[in-house]
Amino acid sequence: MPKGQIRKALSGFYYVLDDDGDRYIQCRGRGVFRNRQISPLVGDYVDYKADNDLEGTILHVYERKNELVRPPISNVDQAILVFSAKQPDFHPLLLDRFLTAIESHSIEPIICLTKMDLLKEDEQERISEFIADYEKIGYEVIPTYKGDAELQERLMPTLEGKVSVLAGQSGVGKSTLLNTILPSLALKTDDISKALNRGKHTTRHVELIEVNGGLLADTPGFSSFEFDTMEKEELSACFPEMADKSNDCKFRECLHLNEPKCAIKAAVETGEIKDYRYKHYLKFLEEIMSRKPRYSND
Numbered sequence: 001m002p003k004g005q006i007r008k009a010l011s012g013f014y015y016v017l018d019d020d021g022d023r024y025i026q027c028r029g030r031g032v033f034r035n036r037q038i039s040p041l042v043g044d045y046v047d048y049k050a051d052n053d054l055e056g057t058i059l060h061v062y063e064r065k066n067e068l069v070r071p072p073i074s075n076v077d078q079a080i081l082v083f084s085a086k087q088p089d090f091h092p093l094l095l096d097r098f099l100t101a102i103e104s105h106s107i108e109p110i111i112c113l114t115k116m117d118l119l120k121e122d123e124q125e126r127i128s129e130f131i132a133d134y135e136k137i138g139y140e141v142i143p144t145y146k147g148d149a150e151l152q153e154r155l156m157p158t159l160e161g162k163v164s165v166l167a168g169q170s171g172v173g174k175s176t177l178l179n180t181i182l183p184s185l186a187l188k189t190d191d192i193s194k195a196l197n198r199g200k201h202t203t204r205h206v207e208l209i210e211v212n213g214g215l216l217a218d219t220p221g222f223s224s225f226e227f228d229t230m231e232k233e234e235l236s237a238c239f240p241e242m243a244d245k246s247n248d249c250k251f252r253e254c255l256h257l258n259e260p261k262c263a264i265k266a267a268v269e270t271g272e273i274k275d276y277r278y279k280h281y282l283k284f285l286e287e288i289m290s291r292k293p294r295y296s297n298d
């Protein structure tokens with residue numbers, strides 16, 4: 001049976017690039033998916049039945065490495081988290097929320113810090129410290145500014161061979177960045193929105209576009225992450241600087257809260273783990289622990 005990958009979803013159709021990579025088949029999902037509550041996603045590897053050269057039906061969706069809700073995409077390798085240094089102000093708590101969410105989906109985060117040009121001298125220092133902190137944790141941080149002519153070149157190696165999405169809150173510069181990476185997209189997006197005169201009722205369209213031997217989602221995403229599926233024991237694994245260290249805690253199930261001989265708290269004391277990162281950890285832990293149980297027997 002022919003196999004392929006869904007590269008685009010539009011108006012109830014899935015566009016499957018066949019395994020040879022030489023043609024797109026316009027497919028419908030089979031009814032059986034709805035019963036099993038699987039809805040095919042862009043990024044899915046599938047088996048399909050070809051009705052003719054151009055049309056077919058998806059028969060099977062292979063197991064996913066992960067899936068995102070917005071944009072609705074599966075098998076994502078990395079997320080470029082777009083945060084602005086200013087307008088809106090840099091927001092470490094929100095960044096850590098995104099990082100935690102992304103880590104919990106087994107997606108590699110890359111931080112892109114936009115609008116560096118808007119910083120005054122005294123503000124630059126504060127932002128530089130944050131950049132150093134996140135780099136020390138092991139994250140790649142890509143600072144950028146208005147008219148950054150080398151940005152595209154700097155991002156290309158990062159995109160190579162990976163499935164990537166952009167994410168970030170409104171107004172941080174996601175579209176600007178996307179247009180820098182894919183200049184052809186700007187035109188297209190513009191044309192489509194003009195042609196359809198689309199306002200609020202946008203057609204749900206998601207596409208993975210080939211760039212530098214990788215794939216990039218043409219729709220940036222944002223999800224306010226509520227920690228609704230994470231267990232409290234899983235949280236510290238989403239903070240890379242805690243993940244390794246927690247093996248040194250006295251108790252294997254240590255939540256790094258009030259337990260004795262906690263390696264994490266010791267590292268916060270010495271400054272090895274940043275105070276604000278630990279505070280954010282505690283805040284997320286509190287959110288998880290005060291969450292109402294989803295399935296209750298009473």
Ligand SMILES: Nc1nc2c(ncn2[C@@H]2O[C@H](COP(=O)(O)OP(=O)(O)OP(=O)(O)O)[C@@H](O)[C@H]2O)c(=O)[nH]1
Nearest residue numbers: 114115116144145146169170171172173174175176
């Ligand atoms: N000064 C400066 N302005 C920027 C930079 N990047 C983006 N902007 C501006 O910031 C504004 C918002 O940029 P967008 O790219 O529309 O942001 P977005 O994240 O796509 O926003 P939403 O569509 O609301 O999600 C625009 O006016 C951009 O021109 C930058 O590096 N420096």
Ligand SMILES: [Zn+2]
Nearest residue numbers: 249254256262
């Ligand atoms: Zn501990």
